[in-house]
Amino acid sequence: MTVTVMVVDDHPIWREGVARDLGERGLEVVATAPDAGAAVRIAPAVRPQVVLMDLNLGETSGVDAIAGIVETLPDTKVLVLSASGEHADVLEALKAGATGYLVKSASAEELVDAVCRTAEGVPVFTPGLAGLVLGEYRRLAQRPAGEPAVPALTDRETEVLRLVAKGLTAKQIGERLVVSHRTVESHVQNTLRKLQLHNRSQLVRYALEQGLADD
Amino acid sequence: MFRPAPVPATLIDVERPLEPLWRGVVVYRVLTLVTVIGVSAFHMSDYASPLGAGLVLAVMTVWTAVLARGWLVGADERRGPLALADLAVSAGIMLTTPLIVTDAQLDASAPGMGSIWTSGAVLACAVAYRIPGGVVAAAVISAALVLAKSRATLTELNDIQILVLAGLTVGYASSVLRRAAERVRRAVAEEAAAAERERLARAVHDGVLQVLAHVGRRGAELGGAAAELGTLAGEQEVALRTLLTSGNAQVDAEGRRDLAATLRALASGRVTVSAPAHPIDLPAATVGELDAVVRAALANVERHVGADAPAWVLVEELDGAIEISVRDDGPGIPAGRLAEAEEQGRLGVARSMRGRVEELGGTLGLDTGPGRGTEWTIRIPARAEKCRESV
Numbered sequence: 001m002t003v004t005v006m007v008v009d010d011h012p013i014w015r016e017g018v019a020r021d022l023g024e025r026g027l028e029v030v031a032t033a034p035d036a037g038a039a040v041r042i043a044p045a046v047r048p049q050v051v052l053m054d055l056n057l058g059e060t061s062g063v064d065a066i067a068g069i070v071e072t073l074p075d076t077k078v079l080v081l082s083a084s085g086e087h088a089d090v091l092e093a094l095k096a097g098a099t100g101y102l103v104k105s106a107s108a109e110e111l112v113d114a115v116c117r118t119a120e121g122v123p124v125f126t127p128g129l130a131g132l133v134l135g136e137y138r139r140l141a142q143r144p145a146g147e148p149a150v151p152a153l154t155d156r157e158t159e160v161l162r163l164v165a166k167g168l169t170a171k172q173i174g175e176r177l178v179v180s181h182r183t184v185e186s187h188v189q190n191t192l193r194k195l196q197l198h199n200r201s202q203l204v205r206y207a208l209e210q211g212l213a214d215d
Numbered sequence: 216m217f218r219p220a221p222v223p224a225t226l227i228d229v230e231r232p233l234e235p236l237w238r239g240v241v242v243y244r245v246l247t248l249v250t251v252i253g254v255s256a257f258h259m260s261d262y263a264s265p266l267g268a269g270l271v272l273a274v275m276t277v278w279t280a281v282l283a284r285g286w287l288v289g290a291d292e293r294r295g296p297l298a299l300a301d302l303a304v305s306a307g308i309m310l311t312t313p314l315i316v317t318d319a320q321l322d323a324s325a326p327g328m329g330s331i332w333t334s335g336a337v338l339a340c341a342v343a344y345r346i347p348g349g350v351v352a353a354a355v356i357s358a359a360l361v362l363a364k365s366r367a368t369l370t371e372l373n374d375i376q377i378l379v380l381a382g383l384t385v386g387y388a389s390s391v392l393r394r395a396a397e398r399v400r401r402a403v404a405e406e407a408a409a410a411e412r413e414r415l416a417r418a419v420h421d422g423v424l425q426v427l428a429h430v431g432r433r434g435a436e437l438g439g440a441a442a443e444l445g446t447l448a449g450e451q452e453v454a455l456r457t458l459l460t461s462g463n464a465q466v467d468a469e470g471r472r473d474l475a476a477t478l479r480a481l482a483s484g485r486v487t488v489s490a491p492a493h494p495i496d497l498p499a500a501t502v503g504e505l506d507a508v509v510r511a512a513l514a515n516v517e518r519h520v521g522a523d524a525p526a527w528v529l530v531e532e533l534d535g536a537i538e539i540s541v542r543d544d545g546p547g548i549p550a551g552r553l554a555e556a557e558e559q560g561r562l563g564v565a566r567s568m569r570g571r572v573e574e575l576g577g578t579l580g581l582d583t584g585p586g587r588g589t590e591w592t593i594r595i596p597a598r599a600e601k602c603r604e605s606v
Contacts, residue, residue, distance in 0.1 A: 011425045017432070083424065083456055087479075091492040104428045105449050107435050127489045127527055135475075135491020138532055165489040166542045166590070167527030 003119045006031045006048040008039040008065065009081075010058040014104075018052065018081070021108040027115060036060035040068035043076065049119045051078045053098070055089045063092045070097035079118040081111070091132045094192060095199040100124025123189050130165035133191055134158070140198075151194040160187040229403065232396030236342045236389060237286040237294070240335060247332040248279050258316075258325055267315045271308060271328050278304055279332075286339070298339040302352050305329060305336035309356065312363035324370060327363045337378050341385035345393075349382025401468065419455065427452035450484050472502040474537065478509060478530055485523060486513060490530040495537065497597065504575055505539060505593065508568050512541040512591045520545030520589075537597045542590040547583040568593075 005027055009015040012034075019029040030046040033039040035057045043051065051069055055062035066078050078098040082090055090101055100123050102114050114124045137158075140150040153161065156177075163173045170181040170188075177184070228234055252272055262268045278301075285297045312327035321327075333356050341349025357375040361367050427448045434445015466472045474497050475490035482488040497505075509528060516526045520543050529540045565581070568591070572579045577595030 013429055014425045017429055021432075087490075087492045105431055105452060108432060127487045127529070129489075131489025131529055131531075132492050134489075134531060135493065139491065139493055142534075162529065162531075165527070165529045166540055167487060167525065167544070 002026065002028045003050060003116060004028050004030045004046070004048045005115060006033065006039070006043060006046060006051045008033045008036075008051060008057070008062065009054040010034050010056070011054075014054075018111070022052075022112060022115065025108070025112045027112065034058075036062060036065035036068075039065040040072075043069045044072050047073060048076060050115050051076060052081050052115065053078055053093070055080060055082045055093055061089075063089060063096050066093055066098050067096040077118045077121065079114060079124060081106075087128075087132060090129065091136055094129070094133070095136075095195055097196055099192065101126060101129045103128075121189075122185055123192055125164050125188050127165050127167045130161045130188075133195065134161050134165055136195065137191070151198045153191060153194075157187050157191050160184055161191055164188065229396050229400045231291065232392045233342055233389060236385065236392065240338050240342060241283045241286045243338060244279050244282055244332070244335040247335060248275060251275065251326075251330055251332045254326060254330070255328075258320060261317065261320055262315050263317050264315050267311070268328070271311050271315065275308060275329065275332060282335075282339070295343045298336070298343040298348070298352075301336045301339050302355055305333040306355055306359040309333050309359040309363045313365070321364055321366070327360065333359075334378055334381060337382045338385050341382045342389045344386070345390045346383060346386035349384075349386030350379065351382075353378040353382035398468075424452055424455060427455070446484065453483060466499045467496075470499050471496045472499040474502050474505060475530055477502050477506050478528055478539070481506075481509060481513065481528065485525050486528065487525070488528045488530070491532060495530065495532050497537070501575060501595070504571050505537075505595070508571050508579075508593055509539060509541055511568050516541075516543040516545065516589075519548075532597070535597060537595050539593040540590055541593075542588060544588045547585050547587050547589055548581075549585070 005022055007015055007019050007022075007029060009018070009032075015032050015034070019032055022029050030048050031042050033042050037060060039051070039053070051066075053062050053066060057065070062080070062082075066080075069076060069078060077100075078093075080090060080093050080098045080101045081104060082093075082101065083104055094101070099121075100114060100118050102111065102124060103126070106114070117124055137151070137153050141152060143150060159177070160173060163176065164170075168176070170184045173184045174181040255268055255272055259265050259268060282297070282301060285294065289297065308329035309327055312321075315328055316325060337349060337352040337356055340352035344351075353375075357378055360374060361371055364371060431445045431449035431452060434441045434443075434448060437445075473494040475493075475495045479488045479490060513526055513528075516524055524543055524545055526541065526543045529542075531538045531540075565579075569579045572593050572595065575595045577593060580592035580594070581589070582592070583589040
């Protein structure tokens with residue numbers, strides 16, 4: 001079955017180039033969008049399996065678009081294709097529901113491979129991304145006691161994330177830890193899911209507090 | 216991206232923070248001149264030389280006008296010398312006292328020539344030269360006072376005390392104002408630099424970076440000579456992005472620097488740097504040393520594994536420690552090679568890296584073996600380096 005993709009990027013050269021690369025390699029680009037508003041409007045109409053999202057969308061933010069798309073289309077996966085300089089934005093995008101991150105300098109093959117893995121529900125983790133996620137868990141762990149439970153990594157999850165951040169492939173990690181690369185991937189997936197759940201519960205808590213304060 | 220707190224609409228003029236003090240000195244000088252002329256008029260008939268008194272008062276009036284011009288509209292760099300000239304003139308006026316005021320008048324507590332007007336010189340020196348200037352000027356005027364009246368009764372001691380106090384207070388105010396202005400100036404400059412960088416980043420993102428990234432990808436697909444061009448374009452893209460975001464790696468006002476941003480600047484086509492999204496602020500000297508150690512480890516990868524060999528840097532903030540790992544996928548260092556090199560007196564990379572890390576109270580670990588690559592682990596304690604809370 002052909003994987004359907006929507007490309008969101010504010011730059012026309014890039015947008016068309018990526019769409020053509022994907023099309024030439026057997027993927028179906030069902031829509032393109034230049035900004036967050038258009039992305040959120042168009043996505044429900046075309047229901048793509050994967051949204052390929054740039055974070056720096058001119059005046060609008062890709063993070064907002066991700067939250068909107070994940071909210072209305074739970075089966076759609078978001079893959080961030082971004083500049084390497086936007087670390088804080090990438091972390092926010094992950095917490096908002098993106099399941100992978102690829103730098104724009106990646107080759108066309110890497111891109112197609114990442115889109116296909118995203119469609120299958122396998123998170124696309126670069127070493128840089130693992131570093132960001134590790135750092136975020138450490139930051140959460142250092143917050144003062146008394147706050148509602150923050151997500152924590154198991155020892156094995158920490159071990160796996162650190163090895164990803166140090167540049168080992170899933171296969172290499174599997175060999176080191178004597179587990180299958182599937183197991184490695186599911187550990188990675190768990191670290192991301194816990195972070196997204198925490199983010200959602202925080203948003204709900206915030207909304208409730210605001211609602212109560214208004215009464 | 217780092218943004219300094221917005222600066223409130225100028226409470227002080229950053230370029231000329233001392234203006235309010237200079238205006239105050241002028242007001243003080245004019246008021247005291249009027250007072251002194253009044254008091255002298257009252258004593259005029261008893262003076263040994265009423266003509267001399269009139270002459271001295273005239274000089275004081277002219278000098279006050281000269282000072283008013285200098286303090287209000289004069290160039291900043293001429294104010295220091297003018298304050299010193301003021302000190303000399305004021306002391307001189309005071310020293311004319313024995314020629315004009317009689318001993319009987321002084322015994323009856325009549326003031327010397329200039330009296331309270333001369334203390335304006337102490338204020339001017341304090342504004343221009345801060346506390347040292349205020350104290351020295353107070354000493355000069357006090358000496359002139361005692362010399363001119365050739366006595367040091369309770370009245371004179373009281374005057375001296377007030378002169379010194381005025382010198383200290385105004386000198387302190389002058390240095391506080393200068394420091395505040397310097398802070399505001401720096402904050403404004405940082406804000407402007409951050410805004411400019413952001414503006415540039417937006418412009419470059421919309422154009423140059425997109426094209427470079429595109430060239431990089433198409434080049435790789437076309438292969439051959441185009442691939443080489445593509446690689447070059449890709450390297451420039453990374454370098455340009457790093458340049459635009461490296462503002463975070465600068466030393467802040469407290470002498471601290473973000474380790475994460477500093478090490479990210481080492482990223483290139485072959486080097487991947489992974490770090491938390493939030494800053495890891497450490498003393499700038501520590502960050503400089505760690506940067507040097509990581510560079511040495513990366514240079515070592517280049518030398519022993521190959522110029523194109525990929526390397527990975529991971530920075531982590533653990534409980535009370537900073538850990539940096541530098542890893543490659545090369546053949547590994549055979550057992551005993553390092554020890555052998557050290558024995559032969561070749562200092563080698565390990566020795567200098569270890570020295571630097573131990574200076575920081577840390578440890579350097581090495582994990583290597585055939586087929587396993589090489590991983591250096593730098594671990595330093597981060598005393599009281601609490602993670603900055605940011606939401």
